[in-house]
Every structure is written in C-alpha cells, then in structure tokens.
Amino acid sequence: MTELIALITGANKGIGLETARQLGCHGMAALLGARDEARGRAAEAALRAEDIDAHYVELDVTDAKSARRVAEWVGARYGRLDVLVNNAGIAVRGGPPSETSPDVLREVFETNVLGVVTVTNAVLPLLRRAARARIVNVSSEIGSVTFMSDRSSPAWQMPASLPYPASKAALNMVTAMYAKELAGTPVKVNAANPGYCATDLNAHSGFRSAAEGASVSVHLATLPDDGPTGTLWGHLWGAPGPGQYGTLPW
Ligand SMILES: NC(=O)c1ccc[n+]([C@@H]2O[C@H](COP(=O)([O-])OP(=O)(O)OC[C@H]3O[C@@H](n4cnc5c(N)ncnc54)[C@H](OP(=O)(O)O)[C@@H]3O)[C@@H](O)[C@H]2O)c1
Numbered sequence: 001m002t003e004l005i006a007l008i009t010g011a012n013k014g015i016g017l018e019t020a021r022q023l024g025c026h027g028m029a030a031l032l033g034a035r036d037e038a039r040g041r042a043a044e045a046a047l048r049a050e051d052i053d054a055h056y057v058e059l060d061v062t063d064a065k066s067a068r069r070v071a072e073w074v075g076a077r078y079g080r081l082d083v084l085v086n087n088a089g090i091a092v093r094g095g096p097p098s099e100t101s102p103d104v105l106r107e108v109f110e111t112n113v114l115g116v117v118t119v120t121n122a123v124l125p126l127l128r129r130a131a132r133a134r135i136v137n138v139s140s141e142i143g144s145v146t147f148m149s150d151r152s153s154p155a156w157q158m159p160a161s162l163p164y165p166a167s168k169a170a171l172n173m174v175t176a177m178y179a180k181e182l183a184g185t186p187v188k189v190n191a192a193n194p195g196y197c198a199t200d201l202n203a204h205s206g207f208r209s210a211a212e213g214a215s216v217s218v219h220l221a222t223l224p225d226d227g228p229t230g231t232l233w234g235h236l237w238g239a240p241g242p243g244q245y246g247t248l249p250w
Pocket of ligand 1: 009011012014015016033034035036061062086087088111139140141193194195196197198201210
C-alpha cells in the first residue's frame with residue numbers, strides 16, 4: 001500500500017508530538033511542523049529511533065512564507081498530502097473579559113485561528129490531490145459556546161476569559177465553513193477535542209495524557225469514507241468513564 005503523508009503542526013512536543021508518533025505507528029510518513037529547528041530535529045530523532053518515518057519541516061503557522069515553503073517541499077517530494085493536523089496552539093490568560101487587551105486577543109487569534117487558515121490554504125491543493133484527505137483542527141470544548149455557557153457543565157466553574165475560548169470558538173466556525181466548502185469532495189474537515197491533557201500549555205494540570213488527547217486527532221485523521229465531516233468530536237468531560245468520546249455541541 002502507498003504510504004500516507006501526514007503534516008502535523010506544532011509537532012515538537014505535547015499532543016502534536018504524540019499525534020505524529022501515533023500516525024507514524026499507523027504507517028504514515030509524519031511531517032513534523034515546528035517553528036524551532038532544534039526542537040523539531042529533536043522530535044524527529046526521537047521518532048526515528050522508534051522506526052517512525054518522521055521528517056522535521058520548519059513551520060511557523062503565523063508566517064505565510066514558511067507555510068508556502070512547506071507546501072512547495074511536500075509537493076516536490078510527495079506530490080500530495082493525505083492528512084493535515086492543525087495542532088499548533090497557544091493559550092494566554094487574559095484576565096476577565098472586561099480587563100482583556102485586544103493585543104492579547106490578537107496574539108492568540110494569530111496562532112489559533114489565522115495560523116490554521118494560513119497553513120490550510122497553503123496545502124489545500126496538495127490535499128485535493130489525495131484520494132481521501134482528512135483535515136483535523138485541534139480545537140477544544142472550551143470553544144463550545146453551548147458547553148461554556150451551560151451552568152450545569154464543569155466549564156461553569158472556570159473563570160470567564162476571552163482569548164483562548166474565543167479563539168477556539170472561531171476555530172470551530174472555521175472548521176464548519178471549510179467542511180461546507182469541501183462537502184462533496186473526498187476531503188473531510190473536523191475539529192478535535194483532546195480533553196484536558198497534561199502538557200506545557202496548562203503547566204501539566206490536565207487529567208488526561210498527551211497520548212490520550214492525540215488519539216482523538218488520530219481517530220479523525222483516519223476516518224473511513226463514510227465518516228462524518230464538519231463536527232467537533234472528542235473527549236466528553238462530563239462522561240462517566242475516562243474513555244468516553246462523542247460529538248460535542250458547537
Ligand atoms: N492540553 C490540553 O488540555 C488541550 C485541550 C484542548 C485543546 N488543546 C489544543 O491542543 C493543541 C496542542 O496543545 P498542547 O496541549 O500539546 O500544548 P503544548 O505542549 O504547549 O504544544 C503546543 C505546540 O504548538 C507549537 N506552536 C505554538 N505556536 C506556534 C507557531 N506559531 N508555529 C508553530 N508551532 C507553534 C509549540 O511549539 P513551541 O515548542 O515552539 O512553542 C508546540 O509544539 C493546541 O491547539 C491546544 O489549544 C490542548
């Protein structure tokens with residue numbers, strides 16, 4: 001069988017590195033997008049030591065030139081792309097909405113929203129050349145307006161905050177609109193909810209592992225042809241057991 005090609009952004013650590021590892025274990029070539037060469041090369045070496053076909057590619061998702069360079073390199077080497085996991089993300093605490101600076105919002109949106117559009121548009125021609133491409137946007141239940149405004153959900157205990165939740169809500173709409181544009185093509189576009197995972201993003205306070213979070217992206221990256229598109233899918237926080245997954249409300 002022809003090897004499938006997967007590009008994962010922010011793949012040098014956390015959920016992104018685990019996603020690359022798991023897709024590699026599925027037999028895919030894992031292209032590790034990282035903005036820092038030393039961190040990207042270290043991740044590449046770690047995965048290659050596990051016999052994974054891993055390749056570091058320099059990719060800062062906020063830099064359109066860097067996204068174009070990656071698209072050119074992937075096109076020249078493979079001629080197509082089968083999987084794109086838009087995983088790179090940042091979280092900045094902005095205080096309550098009434099004290100949030102637009103500059104902080106802008107910074108978070110640059111990576112979590114505009115970065116996804118930049119990278120997706122750069123590689124979409126390559127995804128269209130694949131037999132059945134999958135785009136996974138790593139979002140969060142924190143971006144679900146329904147979940148965040150439900151007084152009976154665990155989210156109600158969190159302090160009100162704008163930058164990260166609003167960026168993931170925007171990413172959910174970005175996902176829905178790409179899915180709408182690509183409906184009727186073999187490209188499926190879904191948003192992933194990894195659940196609350198212990199990574200650098202949250203000073204390792206999460207109650208799930210990065211590998212468990214990555215399994216959500218891998219599920220959506222390997223959907224069969226009759227699988228869904230235009231959904232937010234992943235860990236259900238309020239569910240009784242640790243392995244509870246399903247479709248979340250936007
Ligand atoms: N952890 C959770 O509980 C949780 C829950 C829901 C959703 N998520 C989402 O999961 C994704 C991965 O987060 P994580 O928890 O694994 O966090 P993490 O360990 O902090 O990893 C974030 C990754 O994104 C990269 N990144 C940030 N800005 C970038 C840019 N401009 N260009 C390229 N790469 C960039 C980081 O690279 P550097 O090493 O260079 O900074 C790092 O590789 C994020 O989208 C996050 O919002 C996480």
